Amino acid sequence: MTARGLVKLEKVSRWFGDVIALNAVDLELGPGVTGLLGPNGAGKTTLIRLIVGLASPGSGRVLLDGEPVRNHLPSLARIGYVADADALYDDVTAKRFLEDQAVMRGFDAAAASKRAVEVLERVGLPDAIERRSGGFSKGMRQRLKLAQAMLHEPDVLVLDEPLTGLDPVMRRDYIRVIRELGDEGKTVVVSSHVLHEIEAMTDSIVLMRHGQVLAEGTVTEIRDTLDTHARRIRLAAADPRAFARRLLEEPEEGLLVGLTLEPEAVVVETMHPDRLTRFLGRAAAAGELRVRTIEPLDEDLRSVFAYLTQSREAS
């Protein structure tokens, strides 16, 4: 059975004059939170505008559960969108803004009012209901934009750089709401160029650069595809020098391609982390080595992104 809220891009390209913003992108985004990650100019916003139907692809198709999105009202009814632009109707109150949006989405006046209050409470703005958004702080504006996007219980929620300008407490609350929405089975797409923001929300990512998808999947899955890069692992040991000596005695090819001594640990570079783990297990069982902790150093997004970028540029 096909999951509800499945966004599919088929060979989607988009040009702005001579500049290609998206280049033959094939992508499927399903329920749960997916992080859309890439540097500025990678094509994230263009991709998002295509997903929410605000722009047309130059070629290819953008589908929501098999239906087109652009100018297709049933699809638009199922999408919520938080734009990166800090744009709100500054002269109307938060409640009025949401009520208007709700009425245009089919709520009657009483239900629109009730729903507006509900979502404002959910995003943590219960005290600002009757205030004009022109007087809101950046964080409050971001939360009001999220409330607007959640108003109609969309199946697909697309958030473009939603954490920009939020202080740490607001950021934490915002991330919590996003994770909750993902746990509720909604397809949530969050773009950011800040790696740790995405890491805090989800493990499922799409990495973009120069209008192309560099990689997609979990961070570990993507890291596993990078078999040309040695993994860096920190092994904490009581006697790092003796530990290093024992490792260097190991003749297996590729098991050890680099080694750095630290005061209380050894950082090894290996092409075969699984074999290294087995070796450590055997050595520990034989009493030859004692490892306190094993810490992978390059399975974070930053490392994966750097490796992917290097690989693509080298090729």
Next chain:
Amino acid sequence: MTRPTPPRGLAAALAAARTTASGAPRGRRLVGMVLLAWLPVLVQILRLTLSDSSRGAGFAGFAQGVTGIYLAFIVPLTMIFLGTAAFGDEWASGTAHYVVGLPVSRAALVVGRWFAAARRGLLFVLPPLLVFYVTSLLGFEDALTHYLPELASVVLVVCFLVLAYAAVFQLFGVFLRRAVMTSFVYVFLFEMLTANLPQSFAAFSMSFQARNILFQVTGMDMFRLPTTNLLAVEPLPLSASIATIAGIGAGALVLATLALRSKESGGEVAAADAAST
């Protein structure tokens, strides 16, 4: 929560009209528009105050004010700001995605916004027009009631013209980057220059057609177009003038709907469009 079904057809258009948060003039623009609409009244009051006469300019003065000031200047200029702002303000402020992202037909959005702009236009134009009527006929016995049928004709024609201009300038707001400037050029060309050319050219002017409707309905020479007098040509039939204004307005609404369907919003497009008005 069950997601409700979005409104359709007339319900969607009415919802769009009712919930239009943008497009309303504010600040200096509001003050300027109020001053513009009330200027003939202020002049009338000033004239009455400075002169010893306690009588207004009479119905002829009112008719002159309607044709020369309200139809030719005040209505089109007021509607430039209200019509272009119906969507233009959204492109400029970056809030367009709140509108075009709605699951409502583009035609309903266009009709709703058009209706909202026209309603605002009437609120700006009609009260001063009625006061202008009263001040013009001040001191003339029974004139206020005597000319009520003509006043009703003027009000209906102004309403008709407001609806048509709202459609045209709304189209400019959807379609063009510098919508206000283009609208001024349009008014200058079509309502100020062309309207005073011979009838075959002037027929393109909506204020010319509006004045012709007034002449045909009331039969009063003071509404007769000066060019028809000068060139001794028969004025256009009433139906032709009504059809021309209605056709221009309807055409503008259709084009605005098509433009809205193809228009893109958000991100760099919104930024690029920020200079639209």
